[in-house]
Amino acid sequence: MNAGGISAARPPHEHRDSEGEGMARVVVQGTDIVVRLTWREKVAARHRDVRVPVSALRRLYVEPDWWRALRGGRGRGTWIPARLCAGIRPLPEGQDFAWVRAGRPVLCVELRRGAPFSRLAISVPDPEEAMRALLPLVPRDRLGRT
Secondary structure (H helix, E strand, O other), X not given: OOOOOOOOOOOOOOEEOOOOOEEOEEEEEOOEEEEEOOHHHHHHHOOOOEEEEHHHEXXXXXXXXXXXXXXXXXXXEEEEOOOEEEEEEEEOOEEEEEEEEOOOOEEEEEEOOOOOOOEEEXXXXXXXXXXXXXXXXXXXXXXXXX
């Protein structure tokens, strides 16, 4: 480990969960909401980091039951029953991006029409904290509506 506490064994942006596995992160970068995936997550999802404009943000919530966060059918990505759903899930009206690990709450980011995805469903280390960070970006006319 160097003086900054960053191990050379893994990139500094990679977060680990309690089991030592890498975890996706949701951050705001400029005018975009970015889902940062570890390199293993990118391979499993068959997708790079996901970027959507902040202006597309419609609604946020945390889904405590991981399986309820999933909609649509299996698309491109990795699907391990009762363990992992990673990649694009096609819907009749668009597509969702999911990085969902079983047994964990999921941050759900619903987006407006015209965005690259209808919803982002992401298992992050602390979904409540991620939601608090994004909440100020939700348009005022959308707060309190389902």
